[in-house]
Amino acid sequence: MSTETINALAKFIAEKILKQPNKVIAADEALISSGLIDSFSLMDLALFVEDTFGVRIEDTELNADTFDNLDQLAALISSRK
Amino acid sequence: MTTLPNLLQQSYREVPDKTSVILQHAGQPDKPLTYRDLIRGANRYALTYAREGIQPGEVVILILQHGEDLVYSFWGAILHGAIPSIMPFLTEKLAPEKYRADLASLISITKPTTIVTYPEFEAEVRGALVAGDSVRHVILTDQIEAETEPNFESLQGFKSTPEDIVVLQHSSGTTGLQKGVALSHRAVLNQMDAYGKAIRLGPASDVIVSWLPLYHDMGFIACFIMPILLRIPLVKMSPFDWVRAPYRLLQSVSQYKGTLTWLPNFAYNFCAHKIRGRNLEGVDLSSWRAVINCSEPVHVESHDLFYEKFSAYGLRKSALQTCYAMAENVFAVTQSPLDGIPVLDEIDRETFMTKRLATPPKPGQPTIKMTSSGRPLPNVKIRVVDESLNDLPERAVGEIAVQSDCMLTEYFNRPDATEAAIKNLPAQGGVPMLGTFPAAEDGSGSVSANSWYLTGDYGYISNGELYVSGRKKDLIIVGGKNVYPQDLEALASEVPGVHKGRTVAFGMYDEEEGTEEVVIIAEADSTDPSKMEAIADAIRKHVTKSSAIALRHVKVVDDKWIIKTSSGKTARSANKEKFLKELGAS
Numbered sequence: 001m002s003t004e005t006i007n008a009l010a011k012f013i014a015e016k017i018l019k020q021p022n023k024v025i026a027a028d029e030a031l032i033s034s035g036l037i038d039s040f041s042l043m044d045l046a047l048f049v050e051d052t053f054g055v056r057i058e059d060t061e062l063n064a065d066t067f068d069n070l071d072q073l074a075a076l077i078s079s080r081k
Numbered sequence: 082m083t084t085l086p087n088l089l090q091q092s093y094r095e096v097p098d099k100t101s102v103i104l105q106h107a108g109q110p111d112k113p114l115t116y117r118d119l120i121r122g123a124n125r126y127a128l129t130y131a132r133e134g135i136q137p138g139e140v141v142i143l144i145l146q147h148g149e150d151l152v153y154s155f156w157g158a159i160l161h162g163a164i165p166s167i168m169p170f171l172t173e174k175l176a177p178e179k180y181r182a183d184l185a186s187l188i189s190i191t192k193p194t195t196i197v198t199y200p201e202f203e204a205e206v207r208g209a210l211v212a213g214d215s216v217r218h219v220i221l222t223d224q225i226e227a228e229t230e231p232n233f234e235s236l237q238g239f240k241s242t243p244e245d246i247v248v249l250q251h252s253s254g255t256t257g258l259q260k261g262v263a264l265s266h267r268a269v270l271n272q273m274d275a276y277g278k279a280i281r282l283g284p285a286s287d288v289i290v291s292w293l294p295l296y297h298d299m300g301f302i303a304c305f306i307m308p309i310l311l312r313i314p315l316v317k318m319s320p321f322d323w324v325r326a327p328y329r330l331l332q333s334v335s336q337y338k339g340t341l342t343w344l345p346n347f348a349y350n351f352c353a354h355k356i357r358g359r360n361l362e363g364v365d366l367s368s369w370r371a372v373i374n375c376s377e378p379v380h381v382e383s384h385d386l387f388y389e390k391f392s393a394y395g396l397r398k399s400a401l402q403t404c405y406a407m408a409e410n411v412f413a414v415t416q417s418p419l420d421g422i423p424v425l426d427e428i429d430r431e432t433f434m435t436k437r438l439a440t441p442p443k444p445g446q447p448t449i450k451m452t453s454s455g456r457p458l459p460n461v462k463i464r465v466v467d468e469s470l471n472d473l474p475e476r477a478v479g480e481i482a483v484q485s486d487c488m489l490t491e492y493f494n495r496p497d498a499t500e501a502a503i504k505n506l507p508a509q510g511g512v513p514m515l516g517t518f519p520a521a522e523d524g525s526g527s528v529s530a531n532s533w534y535l536t537g538d539y540g541y542i543s544n545g546e547l548y549v550s551g552r553k554k555d556l557i558i559v560g561g562k563n564v565y566p567q568d569l570e571a572l573a574s575e576v577p578g579v580h581k582g583r584t585v586a587f588g589m590y591d592e593e594e595g596t597e598e599v600v601i602i603a604e605a606d607s608t609d610p611s612k613m614e615a616i617a618d619a620i621r622k623h624v625t626k627s628s629a630i631a632l633r634h635v636k637v638v639d640d641k642w643i644i645k646t647s648s649g650k651t652a653r654s655a656n657k658e659k660f661l662k663e664l665g666a667s
Contacts, residue, residue: 019633022614035174038631039324040560043355059326060108064173 005053005074012048017041027071032064049073055080084266085159085247086238088310089123092116093231101309102152105318105333107326112149119156119309121228122149126157126197127236128226133195133218137162137237140193140249140493144184144206146170147319150222151295154197156309159247160231162238166191166249166261167296170202176626177205184209187258188216190494191249195220243267248306249493250298250408253629256565261493262408272411272487273307275460279416280341280371284312288368290339291315292323292330297561299376302412303343327352328360331391338368343404345376345561349383350595353390367395371419375404377558378549379452381425383595398422405454405549409489409502409534414463415547417455424453424546437478439541439548453546461485464533465542470506473541480553481540482506482533489534505531555653557588560596564588564630566653572624573603578616580604583643587657589633598633602656605637613637636660 006027014023017037031037037045042062050056055077057066067073092101097117104112114122135141141158143165145151151167158165168187171180184206187193192215198206200221210216233239241247247269249261276282289308293300308315316337318329330352333339374384384401392398403423405415417423428439430447442448457463464472465479473479482504492498508531537554540547557564569586573579583604588597601624605616617635625631644655 023618033173035625035629038174039172039321040351040631042325043327047355047357059322059329062325 002074002078005077006070008052009045009049009070009073012052013037013045016048017044025070027074028069030064030068031070031073032068049077053077053081082243082267082270084238084241084243084245085269085310086162086233086236086241089120089156089160090233090239092312093120093233096312099312100314101312103314103316103337104148104152105316105322105329106148107319107322107329111316114149114152116312119152120160120231122153123156123160124231124236125226125228126154127160127231127238128229129220129224130157130161130163130195131237132226133220135161135163135195135218137240138164138245139195140164140166140191141195141197142187142191142193143167144170144196144198144202145222147294147317147321150197150199153225154222155295160236160238162236162241162245163195164246164249164263166193166251167301168251168258169253169294169296171205172629174625174629174631177208179627181205181209183255183258185211185214186255187251187261188214190259191251191261192494194218197222241266243270244490246490246493250301251296252408252563253296255568255571257563260495260498263490263493264408264411265490268411268487268489269302269306270310271460271485272302272413272458273310275458275485275487276303276307276413276416277311279413279458280373280419282307282311282313282341287340288314288316288337289341290330290334290337291342292318292320293343293561294320297376298406298408298412299343299345299561303373303375303406307412326360328356331356331361331364331366331394334366334369335364335394340368340370341373342369342371343373343375345558345596346374346380346383347377347560347594347596349374349387350593353383353386354593356390361391361394364394366391367397369396369400371402372396372400373402373404373416375406375413376561377596378551378590379403379423379454380592380595381450381452382592384452386595403452403454405538405547407483407536409536410461410483410485411487411489413458414461414483414485414536415455415457417453423455424544426451426453426543426546426548433478433550439476439478439543439550451548451550454540454549455547456545457547458485460487463542463547464506465540466506466535470504476541476543478539478541478550481536481538481547481549483536484533488532502537503532503534506533507531555587557586557597557599559588559599559630562630564599564628569599569601569624569628569630572627573601573620576603576616576619576623578605578607578612579620579637580606580640583640585643585653585656587653587660589657589661591633599630600634600636600657600660601632602636602638602643602660604640604643608639634660 010025195218246263291304403417539551540549566586570584573584
């Protein structure tokens with residue numbers, strides 16, 4: 001389940017946010033603190049998570065303290081399901 | 082003529098209990114500040130500047146985030162007669178070493194004596210200082226004098242004259258930070274007066290709502306200095322909160338019956354695409370009398386998207402307006418009349434591209450829809466000139482030149498840049514010119530009768546309206562932020578494997594986003610696809626961390642791809658054309 005979640009998130013980030021479909025994103029790679037995901041795209045990620053997994057991430061949570069890599073984001077999603 | 086400190090003092094005496102600013106922070110209750118709060122808070126900083134021995138006329142750099150300290154430290158500098166300038170705060174996107182380098186570059190030209198920041202950020206600031214530079218004080222927000230009743234007689238800012246420089250505005254990046262636009266009290270107050278008339282600003286009825294940062298003219302002048310000086314309530318949220326939750330802007334307009342907002346073009350698309358209905362329940366936008374599109378090229382499609390999305394919540398079509406503005410004129414140059422919708426001018430594409438003329442559409446031929454930026458403010462004159470500074474007729478595209486009584490005094494400590502931008506133009510004879518404002522012949526104000534500011538923007542005049550069509554100076558505007566391509570090219574050149582100086586950066590309009598996206602093309606040693614991909618990745622990381630600009634396309638090419646010319650400007654347009662052709666073909 002977690003691998004599936006991570007794969008779906010990685011695909012979305014590479015294709016829709018970074019527009020580099022071939023980019024491989026490691027599960028422990030920093031996403032927010034590294035600047036990889038632009039602040040303008042955090043909303044897109046939150047909306048994708050909501051539509052795909054039915055889990056809501058509040059806007060005040062869209063920062064590196066809540067999650068900073070795919071592992072942490074997948075854990076957050078499963079904890080709220 | 083009065084000065085900014087005098088206006089603050091009058092507000093303190095006349096309307097101490099009136100709400101001046103409502104500061105919003107996501108997850109916290111709103112924080113209203115009355116004029117009494119604002120001026121007493123500013124006075125604490127003025128006393129602190131005096132305690133530290135800071136002299137009037139010295140530059141104070143403010144490195145603070147959205148919040149009370151930024152507001153007080155700014156107006157405190159004004160009360161003290163020091164010259165404040167607001168610098169962006171470090172974000173996750175930017176590498177700290179690059180931030181320090183930008184700060185050091187600003188210090189080397191602007192020569193501030195003082196920096197104000199948070200205790201947590203002191204080390205970062207000190208890391209940018211070098212022995213022998215101009216900075217003598219780093220003031221921390223926990224070292225500020227206690228609140229007392231302001232003693233206006235002893236505050237140094239009351240000795241300022243209208244001609245004194247009151248603020249500096251910088252744009253971003255290495256190049257932008259080295260050109261501080263210096264504005265006098267007179268220029269700021271003349272702009273307020275003229276712009277206030279153009280938008281029929283009313284202290285009894287208007288409420289400005291803004292998420293814009295204060296280090297950019299639109300947020301700084303229209304949504305900070307103007308409302309505070311003219312007693313218009315200002316609801317101000319953090320740009321960081323807005324970008325994560327754009328619906329907050331609409332909720333605030335609804336809650337506080339906001340009447341005026343300024344947005345860069347991309348924000349119309351961003352709001353239309355990213356706000357969900359559940360965040361708009363009960364929202365009423367009928368109080369919004371103008372949402373003014375400014376600081377990026379205006380695209381009518383963005384207005385349409387915004388209207389389609391929010392008309393169900395009371396947004397009026399007539400609220401969607403346009404403005405052409407620049408820090409060098411304090412802020413606005415033109416404004417669309419607020420009683421209708423901005424004029425649309427549909428022109429023939431081919432004639433526009435090849436002959437630089439805006440002519441009526443030809444049957445069956447492709448067209449371009451140009452949106453008017455409106456008419457000049459009552460204190461502004463505009464003309465359009467060719468390369469040799471000769472006036473052009475109506476509907477001919479040329480460089481826009483501006484004259485007003487609210488122009489910059491100079492680029493601070495940059496006589497070379499000032500001289501390059503302000504030119505003497507001969508009086509006109511029978512050519513179109515917008516505006517009737519008579520230039521001051523007596524030397525009052527900063528410009529003489531023949532001085533015109535050459536904006537570096539291209540446009541044309543038709544029927545008393547100004548249409549802005551492009552830029553002469555190479556500048557990419559991404560999400561309302563000005564970026565110099567030469568800065569990005571230099572950064573890409575630093576990446577190992579890239580041939581130094583063989584990089585090209587340019588902007589490409591993205592219709593979905595409503596703004597320009599940055600493309601970088603870089604020449605590299607290797608033709609091995611996996612190595613080229615690794616270099617592209619390294620360029621993305623390095624440029625983003627060093628400029629806080631996300632790149633849309635990075636193309637790594639061999640040594641035959643890039644078209645080389647003697648000027649960076651022609652190289653950029655030639656390579657952009659080649660890139661677009663390949664993109665279209667693939």
